[in-house]
Amino acid sequence: xIATIVLLSAFAAAxxxxxxxxxxxxxxxxxxxxxxxxxxxxxxxxxxxRPSDPAAHYALGxxxxxxxxxxxxxxxxxxxxxxxxxxxxxxxxxxxxxxxxGRLDRAEGHYREAAAKSPEPRARRGLATVLARDxxxxxxxxxxxxxxxxDASDVDSRYDLGMLLMQGDDCGAAVPMFxxxxxxxxxxxxxxxxxxxxxxxxxxxxxxxxxxxxFADATRAEExxxxxxxxxxxxxxxIDAALGRGALREAVAAARExxxxxxxxxxxxxxxxxxxxxxxxDVGALRAYRRSFELNPGDPSVAVEAGRLLAKGxxxxxxxxxxxxxxxxxxxxxxxxxxLAAAWERLGNGQNAARERAIWQxxxxx
Amino acid sequence: MLVLSAGLAVLLAAAPLYRDVARESxxxxxxxxxxxxxxxxxxxxxxxxxxxxxxxxxxxxxxxVNGAPLPxxxxxxxxxxxxxxxxxxxxxxxxxxxxxxxxxxxxxxxxAGxxxxxxYTDLYVTNFGPDALYRNLGSGRFEDVTRPSxxxxxxxxxxxxxxxxxxxGDLDLYVANYVDFRPDNNKYCGDYAAGxxxxxxxxxxxxxxxxxxxxxxxxxxxxxxAALGLGAGGxxxxxxxxGxxxxxxxxxxxxxxxxxxxxxxxxxAGRFTDVTLQAGVGYSLEGEAQAGxxxxxxxxxxxGDLDLxxxNLDFEYNNLYRNDTAGIFSDVAFPSGIGTVSLPFVxxxxxxxxxDNDGRMDLAIANGHILDNAPYFNDATTYAQRPFLFLGxxxxxxxxxxxxxxxxxxxxxxxxxxxxxxxxxxxxMLITECGGxxxxxxxxxxxxxxxxxxxxxxxxxNRSAIGxxxxxxxxxxxxxxxxxxxxxxxxQPDLRVHFGLGARSQGPRTLTLRWPSGLTETMTLDxxxxxxxxxxxxxRPR
Numbered sequence: 001x002i003a004t005i006v007l008l009s010a011f012a013a014a015x016x017x018x019x020x021x022x023x024x025x026x027x028x029x030x031x032x033x034x035x036x037x038x039x040x041x042x043x044x045x046x047x048x049x050r051p052s053d054p055a056a057h058y059a060l061g062x063x064x065x066x067x068x069x070x071x072x073x074x075x076x077x078x079x080x081x082x083x084x085x086x087x088x089x090x091x092x093x094x095x096x097x098x099x100x101x102g103r104l105d106r107a108e109g110h111y112r113e114a115a116a117k118s119p120e121p122r123a124r125r126g127l128a129t130v131l132a133r134d135x136x137x138x139x140x141x142x143x144x145x146x147x148x149x150x151d152a153s154d155v156d157s158r159y160d161l162g163m164l165l166m167q168g169d170d171c172g173a174a175v176p177m178f179x180x181x182x183x184x185x186x187x188x189x190x191x192x193x194x195x196x197x198x199x200x201x202x203x204x205x206x207x208x209x210x211x212x213x214x215f216a217d218a219t220r221a222e223e224x225x226x227x228x229x230x231x232x233x234x235x236x237x238x239i240d241a242a243l244g245r246g247a248l249r250e251a252v253a254a255a256r257e258x259x260x261x262x263x264x265x266x267x268x269x270x271x272x273x274x275x276x277x278x279x280x281x282d283v284g285a286l287r288a289y290r291r292s293f294e295l296n297p298g299d300p301s302v303a304v305e306a307g308r309l310l311a312k313g314x315x316x317x318x319x320x321x322x323x324x325x326x327x328x329x330x331x332x333x334x335x336x337x338x339x340l341a342a343a344w345e346r347l348g349n350g351q352n353a354a355r356e357r358a359i360w361q362x363x364x365x366x
Numbered sequence: 367m368l369v370l371s372a373g374l375a376v377l378l379a380a381a382p383l384y385r386d387v388a389r390e391s392x393x394x395x396x397x398x399x400x401x402x403x404x405x406x407x408x409x410x411x412x413x414x415x416x417x418x419x420x421x422x423x424x425x426x427x428x429x430x431v432n433g434a435p436l437p438x439x440x441x442x443x444x445x446x447x448x449x450x451x452x453x454x455x456x457x458x459x460x461x462x463x464x465x466x467x468x469x470x471x472x473x474x475x476x477x478a479g480x481x482x483x484x485x486y487t488d489l490y491v492t493n494f495g496p497d498a499l500y501r502n503l504g505s506g507r508f509e510d511v512t513r514p515s516x517x518x519x520x521x522x523x524x525x526x527x528x529x530x531x532x533x534x535g536d537l538d539l540y541v542a543n544y545v546d547f548r549p550d551n552n553k554y555c556g557d558y559a560a561g562x563x564x565x566x567x568x569x570x571x572x573x574x575x576x577x578x579x580x581x582x583x584x585x586x587x588x589x590x591x592a593a594l595g596l597g598a599g600g601x602x603x604x605x606x607x608x609g610x611x612x613x614x615x616x617x618x619x620x621x622x623x624x625x626x627x628x629x630x631x632x633x634x635a636g637r638f639t640d641v642t643l644q645a646g647v648g649y650s651l652e653g654e655a656q657a658g659x660x661x662x663x664x665x666x667x668x669x670g671d672l673d674l675x676x677x678n679l680d681f682e683y684n685n686l687y688r689n690d691t692a693g694i695f696s697d698v699a700f701p702s703g704i705g706t707v708s709l710p711f712v713x714x715x716x717x718x719x720x721x722d723n724d725g726r727m728d729l730a731i732a733n734g735h736i737l738d739n740a741p742y743f744n745d746a747t748t749y750a751q752r753p754f755l756f757l758g759x760x761x762x763x764x765x766x767x768x769x770x771x772x773x774x775x776x777x778x779x780x781x782x783x784x785x786x787x788x789x790x791x792x793x794x795m796l797i798t799e800c801g802g803x804x805x806x807x808x809x810x811x812x813x814x815x816x817x818x819x820x821x822x823x824x825x826x827x828n829r830s831a832i833g834x835x836x837x838x839x840x841x842x843x844x845x846x847x848x849x850x851x852x853x854x855x856x857x858q859p860d861l862r863v864h865f866g867l868g869a870r871s872q873g874p875r876t877l878t879l880r881w882p883s884g885l886t887e888t889m890t891l892d893x894x895x896x897x898x899x900x901x902x903x904x905x906r907p908r
Contacts, residue, residue, distance in 0.1 A: 003656035010541050037559060068744040100681055101746055133706045167701055193653030197646045200694050212643040215653060
């Protein structure tokens with residue numbers, strides 16, 4: 001009896017470990033895709049599963065910070081540090097938030113602690129920026145020079161040094177820094193701007209104009225990219241509104257237009273799937289959901305939709321495969337298990353069907 | 367004893383400099399945003415205001431611009447712009463009814479200048495929709511001459527400035543235009559999934575070109591932006607500053623654009639060249655187009671050329687572009703001390719002036735967030751925010767002292783203008799509030815330092831002497847000021863030139879005036895500490 005309990009506990013622990021890992025992976029994928037709502041949801045669940053795990057608190061803090069929810073972000077990052085004193089990531093993120101908010105003394109403290117504990121150049125670079133903003137330019141320059149001496153290929157530190165030299169009215173020394181940066185990264189917009197600015201200040205008007213022309217080219221490309229993203233975003237809202245009023249043809253057209261602008265946005269393919277699904281075009285909808293899932297393999301919702309359509313079309317094995325992926329991605333989501341139970345039943349596997357139904361009922365009860 | 371004296375000096379230095387006297391002065395006005403319930407972005411941009419002496423009685427009256435009902439408006443009021451007359455004792459009376467200024471349009475900003483050289487200061491009011499040019503009839507009434515003057519700016523306009531770009535003796539007009547937002551193309555911005563709507567980013571809409579109206583000298587204007595090399599910038603214009611940054615005798619134009627690069631137009635004998643990139647005043651230090659709102663020219667470091675300030679969004683920073691040799695600028699926001707403190711604030715109106723009459727240029731900035739639900743999107747910020755007062759500290763440094771100098775109240779600040787409302791020799795401030803009442807901040811210097819104010823009257827130059835430059839010896843070097851129309855954000859400062867001269871009893875001062883006509887006059891001011899009227903060509907103060 002005791003052995004059974006131990007075995008069951010071990011099984012539960014293993015399951016929870018799998019759940020935790022899946023939630024963290026899902027959150028990271030969402031964070032990379034700038035889907036902060038999904039990321040926060042996943043990390044909050046991870047924290048609920050393991051309230052003493054600093055990795056979960058740190059991930060949630062990062063997601064909150066990225067979503068500009070700074071107060072709860074700071075609370076999570078501080079909890080991370082309580083659980084894992086000296087956690088470099090938490091120190092750096094806290095410092096970054098404090099620095100962006102103009103609280104230089106706090107930022108300096110976090111950066112100094114991080115720099116003392118880790119060779120991570122970000123800590124020293126951040127410290128240098130904070131010190132310069134606080135008027136302690138010589139100390140800031142010294143830190144960056146040390147970083148470059150330690151690693152001559154450190155482009156980021158070289159750029160930061162160029163910036164601080166420029167702000168310290170030493171364009172003569174800043175120009176070689178910027179030149180090194182654009183040699184290593186020819187499309188480094190910021191370095192091109194700094195270079196052009198400093199060359200102008202040195203009276204080298206023609207060289208400045210050339211650098212500024214390159215900066216303007218890089219800026220135009222960046223603006224086009226942002227403009228496309230923005231157009232796609234508003235089309236997404238139009239699609240949603242059209243879906244809301246049942247204007248499916250309009251919604252499909254808007255979704256296709258948005259995908260033409262931003263073909264690699266998984267949200268747009270998911271929306272197209274939803275529109276086609278509503279129109280009764282199961283084949284088109286399935287294709288769209290699958291494409292969305294290819295682009296964002298961390299999204300269990302589209303996997304569920306794809307699984308549902310596969311099962312509806314009698315393709316139960318394929319349905320089970322994708323639904324199991326969905327279940328692994330969000331172990332607390334009931335829907336994949338309901339569909340899995342139905343699929344296994346249609347395949348005549350009552351045992352698996354019963355198991356999935358039990359999981360579905362347990363999760364639904366939560 | 368020594369310690370006690372030092373402490374007392376510190377206490378005195380930190381005494382409040384400003385006190386809000388709007389209510390007790392009779393400045394009864396509430397800005398109406400015309401709320402639609404649909405987060406139309408015009409609602410949150412606020413309206414400006416400023417100082418003009420419309421009745422030529424020697425004291426500053428106040429004009430305040432107002433919003434208007436937007437589609438979906440549930441209010442009952444009929445907001446209009448408002449004119450308040452100063453009785454010379456610091457009390458204001460609403461004289462709008464019958465003034466001809468009862469405009470029902472959705473107002474944005476204003477600028478002042480005597481465009482017809484008849485001796486009375488006229489007004490240009492920018493609107494969300496067609497703007498209005500009001501001719502001052504001199505009887506306390508204004509006539510809307512928009513149509514006969516030929517001015518027809520159909521865009522959503524923001525800040526404006528009268529300038530005499532070709533120095534022909536009459537005032538032309540620069541108008542910054544914003545974006546092509548209309549109630550019928552209002553987009554849903556904010557957190558769509560959560561249903562939290564917010565005012566849109568300006569780049570959701572297309573930027574509109576700015577306008578330039580050339581004065582034909584017969585009461586009419588011709589739009590000539592493109593012909594003169596203006597208006598090719600990226601649109602999204604919010605702030606306009608004018609001044610002779612390259613010391614060549616003609617007035618240049620700087621436009622603060624919201625999330626597109628700011629633009630500096632160099633005036634070369636009446637034609638303009640976009641010199642933004644080479645001058646280094648279009649972007650942040652890192653080459654990003656920031657959310658330019660307000661702007662002003664001023665010689666903050668006392669080196670004889672005009673520097674530039676630009677206010678921006680939170681988590682950006684306010685730019686302070688120091689004018690180096692040959693019209694090349696360096697952004698010294700952080701080393702100067704104005705950058706870091708601005709990071710959590712959304713800046714709007716900005717005005718360089720000498721607040722404490724110590725002979726160093728100071729800087730006031732109105733702050734207030736764009737988003738009335740800002741904390742939802744960023745919990746480190748607030749909608750209403752306190753204004754800044756930076757005092758010049760010498761050696762290129764400025765020190766923010768608002769909290770100890772009376773600027774503690776949080777306001778949804780937009781316009782800001784300086785002017786001496788009580789002619790006591792120190793500069794007071796007007797700050798407009800989006801959806802609220804203006805603050806009239808009276809300066810309590812009370813003659814603790816020396817000063818002089820100049821009321822300049824052009825003859826060959828435009829009558830308002832806009833663009834005239836005055837230079838005078840100050841305690842820390844030569845001070846320069848120019849007569850400015852418009853500037854800051856949607857606002858009009860005192861058209862008189864004011865200098866703080868430091869400690870009292872310093873004797874006569876030598877003043878040099880460079881008029882827009884090209885005439886230069888040098889004269890002695892004795893005594894100072896008064897408002898001096900100087901007419902072009904007379905060679906001495908009246």
